[in-house]
Amino acid sequence: MSEIMISNLAGFVDRERISENVLLKDYTTFKVGGPAKIMIKVNTVKELCDIIAYLNKCQASYMIIGNGSNLLVSDEGYDGIVIKLEGDLMKVEAKENVISAGAGALLVNVCREALNNSLTGLEFAYGIPGTVGGAIVMNAGAFDGEMSMVVTGVEAVTKEGESIYVSPHSLRFGYRRSEVRKTGITVTKVEFTLTKGDREEIENRMNELKNRRVEKQPLEYPSAGSTFKRPEGYFAGKLISEAGLSGERIGGACVSTKHNGFIINDAGATAKDVNDLIELVKKRVYDTSNVKLEPEVIKVGRF
């Protein structure tokens, strides 16, 4: 990436918010991944519009990183510009029964705002370690809830750098998917419409669901949560267990014995270890059950 690119980017944000050769393992929950050429931290919609318009004009590759909790970044890293949403883009605000949240806000902070305002509907999301933007991309969900049930408005920036309103309907939410990645928009703000409820009940439900995670998931190790999507009519973890893969390991990556649906990094894994284990699991499950597992984690860079 040329010096010209960096000095041009410095025209949009303070120079100290632009870094070079940033190790993405420090920005992902898997704790694997090589460097990004450039990382730029963006504080406002205006900055984001200008930068995206500029990158589009230069035909430069860029990606948005949320909390990196659903990413598998290759050991070679990402040969482009990684944009992180901060500042105004992390604000969370409740008005009556509606919460507006910047796409860079952590979901847990939105859940806490809901609790503080005795708003119910978002309890399912407490414990999903992503940002609001990442949650929209993935239609994140758990315990019979998902984003599509509570999201009533989305603001975004187009590939051309224009700020737009997007109706949630047009994002065609499905199981752990939406059209965000296909359209190439960057989500900037999300409106959640909730219902007035009882504070104590909301808190109890949130804690109950959080405890279930602690009990069932290997949260003590780096991972990206469930590695595979749930195949229709099956449970990925059960299929993996039936294929005799509990505890299976490649290098520092291992199929968790606590929850077979999680691949964990318990011994300094490389992205290649994780990817090879994903491929091994897919093959063995197919051989045993004739079911094709599809990774839920998003691969970034070359594998």
Ligand SMILES: Cc1cc2nc3c(=O)[nH]c(=O)nc-3n(C[C@H](O)[C@H](O)[C@H](O)COP(=O)(O)OP(=O)(O)OC[C@H]3O[C@@H](n4cnc5c(N)ncnc54)[C@H](O)[C@@H]3O)c2cc1C
């Ligand atoms: C321990 C653990 C438990 C988990 N449990 C669950 C669970 O119960 N349910 C569930 O659904 N998921 C779960 N996950 C996975 C993950 O937390 C979710 O998929 C989450 O929504 C990802 O959000 P993120 O901010 O980390 O996104 P990232 O992983 O940073 O990015 C995911 C994708 O979204 C894109 N993106 C991020 N922000 C934006 C934006 N503003 N605009 C456009 N694109 C954007 C990225 O470019 C990337 O393509 C879990 C993960 C872990 C580690």
